[in-house]
Amino acid sequence: MCSHYQTVKDAERHQRYFGCPLPETIRQQLPKDVWPGYPSNIVVRHIDATDTGLTTRQSRLARFGLIPHWASDPDIGRHTFNARAETVSTRPSFRYAWQHAQRCIVPAEAFYEPDWRTGHSVATRIARRDGAPMGLAGLWATWRAPQGEWVQSFTLLTINADEHPLMRRFHRPGVEKRMVVVLPDEDYETWLRAPNHAAAALLQPYPADRLDASPAEPARR
Template identity: 40%
Template sequence: MCGRFAQTTPPRAFAERYGVDPVLALPNVPARYNIAPTQDALVIRHNPEEERRELSLLRWGLVPSFAADTARAGSLINARSESVAEKASFKAAWFKPRRCVVPADAFYEWQQGAGGKTPHAIARADGTPMAFAGLWEGWKDPASGQWLRTFTLLTTTANDLLRPLHERMPVILDEDDIAPYLTAPDPRDLLRPYPAEAMRLWPVSARVSAVRNDDADLLVEVTGLPAGSPSPVAQPSLF
């Protein structure tokens, strides 16, 4: 599962790294250290009409285009990669395609111990940003006519590093896989666990469990954490 993540790299640097069209205006947002479901995050999408990549702010928690309302907007934060092409909520976005890449500098997971759960941050070992595989959808409010654009993160089986924390992890794409993921007809072969040796994790403060906390100290490694650090409220997902 992935229920919290960080985007601390400036939008311009994300755009340059992931091939976003340089002439486009970019969202003006601060660094985020604790992005939670129903909040906005930076997302990279392929525009087939202009044949270019765009960086936009979308809300986390997919609302299918056929939904009657947004009541479940915070529930579909993850989608199981093994069944993404079959599930009603996701298959249209998969095949259209409305796939996206969500850049991230780290994500959080909670490890169960004898006395409770301890939060950990997970990132690439070389410190460079990760590219999460995602799906996006547009939902039109029948009353106002306004559009809401949302996204979900794809998950796969956890690698050896992550397995002690959780049985699932987000799908992380290699840079060379981003183009086929965004545009190929059915790139399910790219939805695999990221190599454990290319990642690292470290314990962090229990402050990350509270959504209101969103500062750089959340990513600082801590030692001697008390057992039983609280985990965030569970978010429904499809895995």
């Protein structure tokens, strides 16, 4: 599970690595550290209605923790911030978003996991070794609040990491190890545009030798 990550707040860095602007109206609302229920930035496929077939990428402000369209309470997002790749197509909270290819890229400088090897939880920051930001695989949804407001939200896809040389270190002993899906840069467009069967093939572990993990002070919420 991943319930804490750092988003990308630098507009130039965002443009360079994710291929679309980070509007100032969104940037100003971004916290550095993101937990479930917090606003964050996602990158989605955008079709320009003025030019049929022209596909671009677009930044959106969305809430971390997917709120399915049928939900009566937005607090469901406190429990839907991660979606298991193995069941994303069948779980009621996620299947509509998956079936309708509502996929997104979640820009992140790093994500955090607890290292329990000492018998105590040690907050650990995990980032790309080359210093580039990560594009995490996500799904987005739109929910209409009782007052009529439309709310965008998203979840992060996770996969089994029991055999991953780095990610198997994290979380409590005896529980299944999971990790978020870090997309290779060259697969961003495929993740946003491909049919579901092709997108599912991208739900693979990121190589351990391309990641760095270091103890970090827990950020304040």
